[in-house]
Amino acid sequence: MVKSPDILAIGGAHIDRRGQVSGPYVPAASNPGTMREDVGGGVFNALRTIARRGVSASLLSVRGGDAAADTVSRAITEARITDLSVVFLDRTTPSYTALIDRDGELIVGFADMALYDLAFPKQMRRSKVREAVHSAGAVLCDANLPASALERLATLAKCKPIFAIAISPAKVVRLIPILGELVLVFMNRREAMVLAGVNEKATEREIVDGLRCSGLKSGVVTAGDGPLLGFDEAGAFTILPPAPRRVADVTGAGDALAGATVAALLRGVPLRAALREGVGAATLAIESADAVPDFSAATFTEALALVPHADEMP
Structure with a gap:
């Protein structure tokens, strides 16, 4: 196997809380259920999957000076990811709290992430960051x-491949x-x-055309358990x-998909085949109570065998 290039991830690594309702969800009422707390974040979750697929990884994030920061730090170390993050002792570590129903579907998410907005613009001008990107x-x-x-x-990483995770409709802009x-x-x-400038009735072709018009050369669009849409310079395609x-829990599926897909692309795998690996990892994430599933090579191969090949769009 050709050695993959090292990857630097910059973005969220914070506390993830997931509360699951044990019975039918009743709005505006007390619902019995369970709460669990892990370390997550779009970039960090994806990076853990990337690292599990054999890619050397480092992470630059920001966190506070509280007990939650120690938890985040331990998780990064345990994932065998080089930690380049910055600690602000007088700040609170960002967190995300999700409420999911008994079937694992998201009811609502709550993001407390003011430190990211405050700290990242200044951090991106530090010599340490320039060196890490270089x-x-x-x-x-x-x-x-x-x-x-x-x-x-984007200016620092000129001539290097840059992958991105949208996070939310509010933040993707x-x-x-x-x-x-x-x-x-x-x-x-x-x-x-949001990026394509279309409404919810838009067809897959209209979404792809809108994304291309926005300046995007290649993208992946998930739709829950519906067909996944991908496009690049060779055309558009779907994978069911x-x-x-x-x-068990659908909240980590998108991050697992991104991580496994990026890891495959870094090995030189074409997007259509790489995305099959992403779908396999996403399936394992849905079946696991953990946001980032702990899979073996055999388990991953078994999941990948269930993923159909891409269908080209006309």
């Missing part, structure tokens, strides 16, 4: 970074100024509609995800 073979970022930080990153500099953007349908053998 040394990396590829860069992964997410829209937890403010637009000014993303623009600075931060990517607009640098869309032409990105190799690939991972987004769900609602995020894609296999039905999971069980549904």
